[in-house]
Amino acid sequence: MTEAPDSTRPSARIGGRKQIVAWALWDFGATGLNAMVVTFVFSVYLTSAVGDDLPGAASPASWLGWALGLAGLVVALLAPVTGVWVDAPWRRRRVLAVLSALAVVLTAAMSQIRDDYHYLLPGLLLLAAASACNELATVPYNAMLRQLSTPQTSGQISGMGLGLGYLGSVVLLLIGYFGFIAGDGDTRGLLGIAAADGENIRAVMVLTAVWFGLFALPVLIAAPSEPRDPARERPGLGFFGGYRVLWSEIVSEWRRDHHVVYYLIASAVFRDGLTGIFAFGAVLGVNVYGISGADVLLFGVSASTIAAIGAVIGGLLDDRFGAKPVIVVSLASMIAVGSTLMVLDGPMAFWACGLALCLFIGPTLSAARTLMLRLSADGKEGVAFGLYTTTGRAVSFLAPVLFSVFIAIFGTDRAGMGGLLVVLAAGLLAMLAVRVPRTGESR
Numbered sequence: 001m002t003e004a005p006d007s008t009r010p011s012a013r014i015g016g017r018k019q020i021v022a023w024a025l026w027d028f029g030a031t032g033l034n035a036m037v038v039t040f041v042f043s044v045y046l047t048s049a050v051g052d053d054l055p056g057a058a059s060p061a062s063w064l065g066w067a068l069g070l071a072g073l074v075v076a077l078l079a080p081v082t083g084v085w086v087d088a089p090w091r092r093r094r095v096l097a098v099l100s101a102l103a104v105v106l107t108a109a110m111s112q113i114r115d116d117y118h119y120l121l122p123g124l125l126l127l128a129a130a131s132a133c134n135e136l137a138t139v140p141y142n143a144m145l146r147q148l149s150t151p152q153t154s155g156q157i158s159g160m161g162l163g164l165g166y167l168g169s170v171v172l173l174l175i176g177y178f179g180f181i182a183g184d185g186d187t188r189g190l191l192g193i194a195a196a197d198g199e200n201i202r203a204v205m206v207l208t209a210v211w212f213g214l215f216a217l218p219v220l221i222a223a224p225s226e227p228r229d230p231a232r233e234r235p236g237l238g239f240f241g242g243y244r245v246l247w248s249e250i251v252s253e254w255r256r257d258h259h260v261v262y263y264l265i266a267s268a269v270f271r272d273g274l275t276g277i278f279a280f281g282a283v284l285g286v287n288v289y290g291i292s293g294a295d296v297l298l299f300g301v302s303a304s305t306i307a308a309i310g311a312v313i314g315g316l317l318d319d320r321f322g323a324k325p326v327i328v329v330s331l332a333s334m335i336a337v338g339s340t341l342m343v344l345d346g347p348m349a350f351w352a353c354g355l356a357l358c359l360f361i362g363p364t365l366s367a368a369r370t371l372m373l374r375l376s377a378d379g380k381e382g383v384a385f386g387l388y389t390t391t392g393r394a395v396s397f398l399a400p401v402l403f404s405v406f407i408a409i410f411g412t413d414r415a416g417m418g419g420l421l422v423v424l425a426a427g428l429l430a431m432l433a434v435r436v437p438r439t440g441e442s443r
Contacts, residue, residue, distance in 0.1 A: 020148050022218035024161040026100070026141060029215030030134055031165030032172035033107060036208045038068070038131050040300065041176060042110055045201045046127065050113060051120040060120060067124035071132040076393040078132075082139045083386015087379065089147060092140040093223040099137035100216040106130040108209035115198040135389065142385040144223060145373055152319055154373055155326075159315015159366040166308035166362065170301050172211055176204045177297060250387070260375050260384070263434045267368050268391035269398065270331055270427025274361050276399025276420045277334070278303075281354055287413045289350035299354065306355050307362040314363020315370075323371035324436050330360040330367070331428040338421045342414060371436065399423050 036042060043064055051060030086092045106129050113123040149157045180189040180200045187193060193200040250261075285291040285299060318326050334357055341353035376384035402419030409415065 019222050020157055020160075022222040023141075023144060023148055024157075024164045025215045026096075026219040027161045027165035028168035029212040030100075030103075030137065030141075030168075032168040032215075033103060033208055033212045034131070034134055035169035035173055035300075035304075036176060036204065037107060037110070037127060040173060040297065041181070041201060041204055042123075042127060045198060046113070046120060046123045049115050049198055049201075050123055051117050054117045054120060063120065063124055064127075067128040068131065071128040071135075072393050072396055074128075074132045075135045076390050078136055079139055079389035079393070080383075080386040082136055083143075083382045083384070083389075085382070086140040086143050086386075087382035089143075092144055092147075092382070093220060096137055096140040096144075096223070097220045099133045099140075100212070100220070103130050103133040103137065104209045104213045104216070106133065107205055107212065110205040111202040111209075113198070113202065113205075115196075139382065139385050139389055141219075142369060142373075142388070143381045144219075145369070146378070146381050151374065154370045155318025155323065155367065156312075156315040158370045158373075159311045159313070159318065159362070162311040162362060162366045162369075163308040163315075166304040166311065168215070170304045170308070172208065173297070173301055173304075176207060180204045180207070257375070259435045262430070263371065263375055264387055264391045266427055266430030266434055267372070267388065268395045269430055270327070270364065270424055271368060271392050272395050272399045273420055273423035273427055274364060275396070276403060276423060277338075277357055277361065279399070280403055280416060280420065281357075284413060284417060285347075285350050285354065289345065289347055291347045291350055295347075299351070302351075302355060303358040306358045309362070310359040311362030311366045314366050317363065318367045318370055322436065323367040323374065324431065324434065326363050326367040327371065327431055328428065330364040331424055331431070334360045334364075335421055335424055335428065338417055338424070342417050342421075375436065 047060040047064055051063065054060055082095065086095050106126050110123065110126050113119045145154060145158060178189060179191050180193055180203055182189050186195060188195045188200045193203050282296045282299065286296065291299065314326050314330070337353050337356045341349065344353065372384055372388050373381060399420055402422055403416040406415040406419035407413055
C-alpha cells in the first residue's frame, strides 16, 4: 500500500535544489544544538559540575528532569497554536526565524553559567527555554516540506534532512570534544582552553550558538515564499483565538478522515519508543553490557552516523514503497533486534545490536514526517505538524515509565529494554490500524 500523489498541488510551490539544501542545513544545525545542549555536554556540565555542591537533598539530575519536563509542557501547549499560525505559508519563514534566533541567543547566554551552584537555576532555565524554542521551530520547518517537494520526492527530501541532522550532531560533537573537552589538567582540547570555572564548556556553548546560527541562515534567506493571501488571513488571531481555531480544525480533520487522528496517536507512541531507545541506550550499555564511560561518546557518534545513513536509505524506500511499509518494517525489525539484545551479553553484542537499532531509527522518523504530510489536507500542514509535535509530548511518559517498571518488576536493568520494546510494539500495532491512501487515491 503506497500513498498517492496529490495532483491538485500547484507545481509552482515545489522548491529548487538550492532551497532543498538550505532547508536541510537547518536540521544540520538544529540537531547539533540539541546534542550539545540537551544530551551530551551542557546538561552533563550542569548536573556534574555546576550543581555538584548543591545544598539540600535534591540532586541536580532531578532538577534537570523538572527543567526538561517544563520545556515539554511549554511545547505541548504552544505547538498546536504555532501550527495554526503557520498554516499560512507566508508566515513560516518569519516564525522559524524568530524561534531559531531565540534558540541561538539562549544558547550563547549559557556561556555565562559558571561552575557554581548559584548558577544552576539560570542554567536549567536557559536549557529548558532553548530546548523548547528548538522543538517549536520544527513546526514551521516541517510544514515547509510541502512547499519543497512533490509526493514522489517528499520521502527522500525528508530523509536527506534528517540524515544531515544526525551528521551535524556528529561533526559538532567531534569538534567540541577534540577542540574543547578532551584531556586532563588545567587546559582541555586542542585549543587549550582553561577547564577552571567551566571555561571550556562555556566556550563550547558559544561554538554551538554560532554553529546553529550559521546553518539556520540559508533557509531563512532561501526558503520558498508565497504571496500573502487575504482569503486565508485570520484577523486578530491571538493566543486563545488560536486554540478556538485549532479545535475547529481538529473537528474538521476528524470528519474528513478519522485515520489522521489515529495516525497522530500511533506515531506519538512509537516516536516515544524511539526516544527511549536513544535516551536509555547508553545507560544500558554501561550498566549491563560493560562498555566503558569513555566509549559512550564514541558509540553516540557511531549511532548518529548509522542513523543518518538509515534515514537517507529510508527516504528512498519511502518514495518507492510508501511511508507506512517503511515504518512497519522498521519497527518490526527494531523489536526483533531489541529482543535479541536482551538475551546476549558483552560489549560486542551491544555495539552490533545497538547500531542495528539505530539503522532503523532514521527511516522510521523520516517516514513518520512524510506520512504526516501526506495525510494532512493541502494548506493544513501547519496545524497537522503542530498536533504531531503536541501528541508526541503528550505520551512522552510512556517509555521512561515502562523502562522503570520493567526494571522494578524483574529486578535487573536489562529488563528495561523490555519496557521500551513494549512501547514500540504498541506503536506498531496502532500503525497497522491506520489506513493510508492507496495508489491512485487522491486526498
